Amino acid sequence: MRDVYILGVGTTKFGELWDLSLRELASEAGLKAIMDAGIYAEDVDALYGANTSGGQFVDQEQIAALIADYSGITELNIPSIRIEAGSASGGAALMQAYLAVKSGQYSTVVVGGVEKMTDVPSEVATEIIGGSLDAEWETFFGATECSIAAMIARRHEFEGKAKRENYAMLPVISHKHASMNDTSHFKNVIKIEDVINASPVAEPLTVFDNAPISDGASALVISADLKKINNASHPIKIKSSSAANDFLSLHDRKSVDSFRAVKKSSDSALSLAGLDIGKIDALEIHDSYSIAALIQLEEILGKDAVKMTEGNDFYFNSSKPLNVSGGLKAHGNPLGTSGLYQAVEATVQLRGKAGQRQVKDPRNFLIHNMGGLGTTSVSTVIGVD
Amino acid sequence: MSEVPRFWRESRHRYRLVGTRCTNCDTLYFPPRVICPTCRRESVGKMKEEEMSGAGEIYSFTVVHDGLEQFKMQIPYVMALVKMKEGPFLTAQIVDCSPEEVKIGTKVTATLRKVRSEGKAGIIQYGYKFTICP
Ligand SMILES: [Zn+2]
Numbered sequence: 001m002r003d004v005y006i007l008g009v010g011t012t013k014f015g016e017l018w019d020l021s022l023r024e025l026a027s028e029a030g031l032k033a034i035m036d037a038g039i040y041a042e043d044v045d046a047l048y049g050a051n052t053s054g055g056q057f058v059d060q061e062q063i064a065a066l067i068a069d070y071s072g073i074t075e076l077n078i079p080s081i082r083i084e085a086g087s088a089s090g091g092a093a094l095m096q097a098y099l100a101v102k103s104g105q106y107s108t109v110v111v112g113g114v115e116k117m118t119d120v121p122s123e124v125a126t127e128i129i130g131g132s133l134d135a136e137w138e139t140f141f142g143a144t145e146c147s148i149a150a151m152i153a154r155r156h157e158f159e160g161k162a163k164r165e166n167y168a169m170l171p172v173i174s175h176k177h178a179s180m181n182d183t184s185h186f187k188n189v190i191k192i193e194d195v196i197n198a199s200p201v202a203e204p205l206t207v208f209d210n211a212p213i214s215d216g217a218s219a220l221v222i223s224a225d226l227k228k229i230n231n232a233s234h235p236i237k238i239k240s241s242s243a244a245n246d247f248l249s250l251h252d253r254k255s256v257d258s259f260r261a262v263k264k265s266s267d268s269a270l271s272l273a274g275l276d277i278g279k280i281d282a283l284e285i286h287d288s289y290s291i292a293a294l295i296q297l298e299e300i301l302g303k304d305a306v307k308m309t310e311g312n313d314f315y316f317n318s319s320k321p322l323n324v325s326g327g328l329k330a331h332g333n334p335l336g337t338s339g340l341y342q343a344v345e346a347t348v349q350l351r352g353k354a355g356q357r358q359v360k361d362p363r364n365f366l367i368h369n370m371g372g373l374g375t376t377s378v379s380t381v382i383g384v385d
Numbered sequence: 386m387s388e389v390p391r392f393w394r395e396s397r398h399r400y401r402l403v404g405t406r407c408t409n410c411d412t413l414y415f416p417p418r419v420i421c422p423t424c425r426r427e428s429v430g431k432m433k434e435e436e437m438s439g440a441g442e443i444y445s446f447t448v449v450h451d452g453l454e455q456f457k458m459q460i461p462y463v464m465a466l467v468k469m470k471e472g473p474f475l476t477a478q479i480v481d482c483s484p485e486e487v488k489i490g491t492k493v494t495a496t497l498r499k500v501r502s503e504g505k506a507g508i509i510q511y512g513y514k515f516t517i518c519p
Contacts, residue, residue: 123453124454126452140500140510140512142452142456142459142478147447147449150449151464154446155466155489158489200450200451201449201451202449202451204447249476250476251474252474256445
């Protein structure tokens with residue numbers, strides 16, 4: 001089947017953006033991606049919109065129709081469909097858009113994600129985020145998503161797989177990288193003690209183990225049409241995209257301190273791309289919670305991952321750059337947008353345009369987006385040949 | 386929008402810890418399921434309801450400091466993954482103890498309690514919580 005390329009990318013700043021509405025955020029990112037691609041609305045065959053909980057955050061459904069409408073493309077009757085897979089919505093939408101282009105039905109597609117989270121108080125946001133759990137058998141009894149992450153952390157530590165410092169290190173790395181990224185929610189650098197000693201949310205996790213509540217939108221233009229590529233000598237390709245799922249609730253899984261869906265989707269994405277993990281120059285993973293990030297690394301990189309948190313391997317200028325964007329933790333976590341921003345970052349890095357946080361001559365990025373805590377897993381390989 | 390029918394539907398299972406056993410592979414599931422995830426279509430028509438004893442032990446836990454609006458008054462509260470004597474795991478609060486008493490491996494037993502209420506003066510919803518065995 002034919003190859004699929006990334007023609008253009010666009011993103012808003014992430015953070016508490018009180019003066020911007022959901023529709024304004026979405027059209028800003030979409031327009032930037034279209035301008036970056038150098039195409040016109042007439043060139044777009046379809047739009048895929050990623051959004052996790054717009055119905056609850058801003059009382060809006062049919063979000064893809066709204067995005068298309070306020071991006072000014074509705075006169076062309078472009079099909080616009082929303083994809084929802086919890087906080088993996090962005091990754092899932094990217095995968096659907098990729099498959100649609102690869103299939104041959106569409107030539108050029110816009111895929112955009114948006115989430116407007118800060119219009120509701122933070123307790124309400126916590127409740128909406130908990131919508132990715134089982135409403136009848138987890139949330140009903142008082143579980144929050146962070147409390148589930150905390151129970152994973154407690155058992156993981158009890159099994160002797162890692163120490164507190166191993167996963168407390170991951171927010172430190174994300175903050176360092178975010179400090180060099182203009183669109184980051186947070187630009188402050190933190191230390192490992194800051195993470196461990198911050199106020200507790202669900203023990204042992206503190207506020208610094210949690211990604212923030214952010215507003216933001218990101219979009220990409222993807223296409224099979226090489227003639228549309230400005231810089232056709234160095235095209236950036238989506239080499240593969242693969243998904244896997246596990247039981248919705250942690251209490252139904254065979255193991256509560258591993259994410260088997262992550263292993264499945266990342267192994268499959270690597271195999272479809274014809275690469276092994278050694279050929280991946282940098283990773284963007286779903287660090288919604290520090291412990292979730294560590295377990296993803298164990299699944300993707302193997303058991304060495306824990307040891308690697310003790311050295312400098314994961315910094316942008318080291319052997320296995322991790323979350324060079326700043327990750328969900330520090331660049332921000334507008335739920336349904338996260339997977340698309342990961343793809344934006346990979347593209348910017350592969351173009352060599354990431355400024356201070358530029359990874360040296362990367363050829364392949366693996367990005368991993370996750371719904372809930374290991375429930376939905378989408379892995380995508382983006383690279384150059 | 387009323388949540389009453391939605392939560393009433395599961396109340397029997399919540400009050401009495403009723404799960405379902407797949408008689409094809411002899412595995413007990415809680416929460417109840419219509420289809421066994423191991424036997425899949427082989428289990429159709431072979432899932433039988435079964436009540437659990439309420440005895441279990443703590444497999445993992447956390448002390449929640451920043452929680453849902455409905456549970457604000459209880460903060461800090463203990464959430465746990467409980468491994469039931471009969472095999473299934475479930476997610477529940479541990480009550481009537483100080484957080485320091487809760488450890489992995491602690492034996493607990495189920496008790497019927499008020500879990501939350503719908504709205505400010507609304508309908509009270511009951512379900513299981515667990516207490517530490519003396
Ligand atoms: Zn069975």
